[in-house]
Amino acid sequence: MSKEIPAKERIAIIGVGQTAFGEQWDRSIRRISLTAATACLADAGVSGDDIDALYVSNTSTSSFIQQEHQAVMAADSGGLLPVASTEVEAACASGGVAVRHAFLAVKSGEHKVAMVIGCEKMSDISEPAIADTLMSAADREWEGQIGATFPALFALLARRHMHHYGTTEEQLAAPAVKAHANAVDNPYAQFRFKITTEQVLKGPVVADPLRMLHCAPISDGAAAAILVRGDLVEKFEGDPIWIDASTQASDTLALHDRPHITRFGAVTSAAKKAFEKCKMKPKDVEIAEVHDSFSISEIIAVEDLGFVEKGKGGFAIADGYFDKKGTLPVNVSGGLKAKGHPVGATGIAQVVEMVEQLRGTAGKRQVKGVKRGLTLNLGGTGSTAVLHILNRE
Amino acid sequence: MSKEIPAKERIAIIGVGQTAFGEQWDRSIRRISLTAATACLADAGVSGDDIDALYVSNTSTSSFIQQEHQAVMAADSGGLLPVASTEVEAACASGGVAVRHAFLAVKSGEHKVAMVIGCEKMSDISEPAIADTLMSAADREWEGQIGATFPALFALLARRHMHHYGTTEEQLAAPAVKAHANAVDNPYAQFRFKITTEQVLKGPVVADPLRMLHCAPISDGAAAAILVRGDLVEKFEGDPIWIDASTQASDTLALHDRPHITRFGAVTSAAKKAFEKCKMKPKDVEIAEVHDSFSISEIIAVEDLGFVEKGKGGFAIADGYFDKKGTLPVNVSGGLKAKGHPVGATGIAQVVEMVEQLRGTAGKRQVKGVKRGLTLNLGGTGSTAVLHILNRE
Numbered sequence: 014m015s016k017e018i019p020a021k022e023r024i025a026i027i028g029v030g031q032t033a034f035g036e037q038w039d040r041s042i043r044r045i046s047l048t049a050a051t052a053c054l055a056d057a058g059v060s061g062d063d064i065d066a067l068y069v070s071n072t073s074t075s076s077f078i079q080q081e082h083q084a085v086m087a088a089d090s091g092g093l094l095p096v097a098s099t100e101v102e103a104a105c106a107s108g109g110v111a112v113r114h115a116f117l118a119v120k121s122g123e124h125k126v127a128m129v130i131g132c133e134k135m136s137d138i139s140e141p142a143i144a145d146t147l148m149s150a151a152d153r154e155w156e157g158q159i160g161a162t163f164p165a166l167f168a169l170l171a172r173r174h175m176h177h178y179g180t181t182e183e184q185l186a187a188p189a190v191k192a193h194a195n196a197v198d199n200p201y202a203q204f205r206f207k208i209t210t211e212q213v214l215k216g217p218v219v220a221d222p223l224r225m226l227h228c229a230p231i232s233d234g235a236a237a238a239i240l241v242r243g244d245l246v247e248k249f250e251g252d253p254i255w256i257d258a259s260t261q262a263s264d265t266l267a268l269h270d271r272p273h274i275t276r277f278g279a280v281t282s283a284a285k286k287a288f289e290k291c292k293m294k295p296k297d298v299e300i301a302e303v304h305d306s307f308s309i310s311e312i313i314a315v316e317d318l319g320f321v322e323k324g325k326g327g328f329a330i331a332d333g334y335f336d337k338k339g340t341l342p343v344n345v346s347g348g349l350k351a352k353g354h355p356v357g358a359t360g361i362a363q364v365v366e367m368v369e370q371l372r373g374t375a376g377k378r379q380v381k382g383v384k385r386g387l388t389l390n391l392g393g394t395g396s397t398a399v400l401h402i403l404n405r406e
Numbered sequence: 407m408s409k410e411i412p413a414k415e416r417i418a419i420i421g422v423g424q425t426a427f428g429e430q431w432d433r434s435i436r437r438i439s440l441t442a443a444t445a446c447l448a449d450a451g452v453s454g455d456d457i458d459a460l461y462v463s464n465t466s467t468s469s470f471i472q473q474e475h476q477a478v479m480a481a482d483s484g485g486l487l488p489v490a491s492t493e494v495e496a497a498c499a500s501g502g503v504a505v506r507h508a509f510l511a512v513k514s515g516e517h518k519v520a521m522v523i524g525c526e527k528m529s530d531i532s533e534p535a536i537a538d539t540l541m542s543a544a545d546r547e548w549e550g551q552i553g554a555t556f557p558a559l560f561a562l563l564a565r566r567h568m569h570h571y572g573t574t575e576e577q578l579a580a581p582a583v584k585a586h587a588n589a590v591d592n593p594y595a596q597f598r599f600k601i602t603t604e605q606v607l608k609g610p611v612v613a614d615p616l617r618m619l620h621c622a623p624i625s626d627g628a629a630a631a632i633l634v635r636g637d638l639v640e641k642f643e644g645d646p647i648w649i650d651a652s653t654q655a656s657d658t659l660a661l662h663d664r665p666h667i668t669r670f671g672a673v674t675s676a677a678k679k680a681f682e683k684c685k686m687k688p689k690d691v692e693i694a695e696v697h698d699s700f701s702i703s704e705i706i707a708v709e710d711l712g713f714v715e716k717g718k719g720g721f722a723i724a725d726g727y728f729d730k731k732g733t734l735p736v737n738v739s740g741g742l743k744a745k746g747h748p749v750g751a752t753g754i755a756q757v758v759e760m761v762e763q764l765r766g767t768a769g770k771r772q773v774k775g776v777k778r779g780l781t782l783n784l785g786g787t788g789s790t791a792v793l794h795i796l797n798r799e
Contacts, residue, residue, distance in 0.1 A: 067656075072474065075468050075469065075542055076468060076469065076472075078546060078547075079469075079538070079539075079541070079542050079546050079550065080542055080546040080547070081465065081495060081497060081542035081543050082495070082496065082497045082542070082543045082544070082659060082785060082786050082789060082790070083495075084495075084496065084656075085496070085497075085656045085657075085658075085659050085785075085786065085789045085790055086545070086659050088656045089656070089658050089659045089660075089663070089789075093656075094656055094657060094658065094671075095655040095656050095657065095671060095672055095675040096655070096656055097653075097654035097655060097656065098496070098654075098656045098790065099494055099495075099496055099503055099507070099654070100494065100495040100496065101492055101493065101494055101495075102474060102475070102476075102477075102492075102493040102494075102495055103475065103477060103478070103491070103492055103493065104474060104475045104478075110492055114492070114507065114510075116514075117507075117510050117511050117514040117516060118510050118514075120514035120515065120516065121509075121510040121511075121513035121514040122513065123510060123513065123652070145472070146472070148472070149468055149472050149473055149474035149475070150474050150475045151475070152479070153471060153472050153473040154471075154473070157472065259516070260490070261490035261491075261492070262488040262489070262490055263460075263477075263478045263481045263482070263486075263487055263488050263489055263490065263491045264478075264487060264488065265478075265482050265487065266475060266478050266479050266482045267482075270482070278487075278488060279488055282488040392475060392478070393475050393478065396475060396478045396482075397475070397477075397478055397491065
């Protein structure tokens, strides 16, 4: 890609930053966002005055502490005024969608340097209130009001996948076991310890067949990135990673409207566009961060991204294909499961991880020599998919 | 502008649609959105299959009926899947921000035909709950939690403007009187009757000096528009109106952080950029729709847009300068005050009105011969400003 397209027509990420994910009882959401933003500005070598567009992703603060207009709040507390500040919302895909809109803003020629900040502070809120608020991202009228929660909806996907493709309980546990093994080396991760398949299978049931360790946790945290027009890269210190494709697609809000609940139509659609744009195939991806809010999410996603044959996701994960030392490392960061899932920050944190991997600065979790990576962020039960292909060159 | 820039680099609005604003007890928010969207598709001569990006603006449905992910909901119920669907939130400026992001999406070259849908359904909700939810757009921690509401915050602006510039109670009433007089001719308007200055001044006090008729109402409604890349205009039937500038800026979230509470810094900033881009001056604007959530909003906004000298807004409005037959007609639609203010739809409805005026299809409320118009949509206490300059040519 790099040699075919003039730098001015490409977009680069020149800075990233994030907080550790986990419980942050001692900090406000303003402070958490600011910590990630400050780290990101320093990494990019960019001053606040250079930022001319700001995107903020957050899903639940309007419910949790009755605060909307968070893009202005972040611009204001970050000293970035009078920057154009916009909050985007696409459920758990909000972070990826924010990155995509910074990309579009710069690509449009209307902005030169765009920043994204994603944040969520969930520990303060009771678990039933969180479960109910998150259901705002599914179909409230047709799913939420009859008592469905996200674990319940994803449990339907898991049970159907097991029935249709023969995915086993051990395979369903595999994404979580892999995530925890990877997170040990990630200083940002919420859970830096290994778990066994047996522990997953003996955990308390959340929504059969999903048990506690199949599910991503409740987390606090923020992540940030700065994007610039390609010809301005030289002006700043940050080591650039290039965006080769940024695509987004939607599927039905409610599960019952889909012909096959074990397929993420939005993923197939966004992936097709992205691979066409980059003139590449799924097998050309060298490393990926894939949305694993529940272990079944990762299983279905790696199939619909075309990494493995449909129905073989659980088998391939359990078989080590997506291990850090496997053919295609997926979720070396620990993923949503073990790194943590502060919803608004998640999609940006995937990009932060990928930038560090492609720069070769990922420390103990570095996958050697990777040049091209993919991030996939999902919202709802796969109702939104947003996908980025990043390139070292 | 038109002759200097190749069509391919310009963006046109080729279709608009909206519902009547007012109380719509008999329709769901899905249905209200769909009504505006369908009218818009028909006006543009565009099929749902042509839409490749969707922006939805809404501010309070996450609180009112616990439904987020509304961009996907609109794409799904509108038969637009797998379109890339994004909800943007910038308080009462959400509609204008949605239009701006459709503009950026097309200008980036990543999309060809983008649709925006804005909606709000407020009648179902109790007034105290609405007042509290809307305060999510101000600073909850520093303003909301000490009991401030939006009427109270704007009352501070009004009182200070009266003190500092000598604006009178009669002048403060003038935007509302003008809005109602204009709305008589607007079939979409919530209040199609005239009011007198005396009626405004005798109305019940909401937050001194603001009385009931100084304040925009609670409304249900939706509005939509379709934007395309300039060289594709010929492909569709819709009569195009061109976007010469689309700018956005931010100010502090809380009032107490501003050096002057009678100035909208975000308006000054967005207007400066827009006028520079169009190589025009405020006096070149022939018609405008200006955010009048409270009468003081319009008074301050017309000053900070540079339409009149600072401090003279109230005087000029009372003097007829901004009347439909005045020097620069402002809010010929009836504005937020009399047309109605279904929050998420408001900024898009301003654009709908401007497109109809510039096309010359505004019926009884048509201002003759106007070629270039401006829309200004505000969020919070002027914390977000988003501005469009539209051109017949």
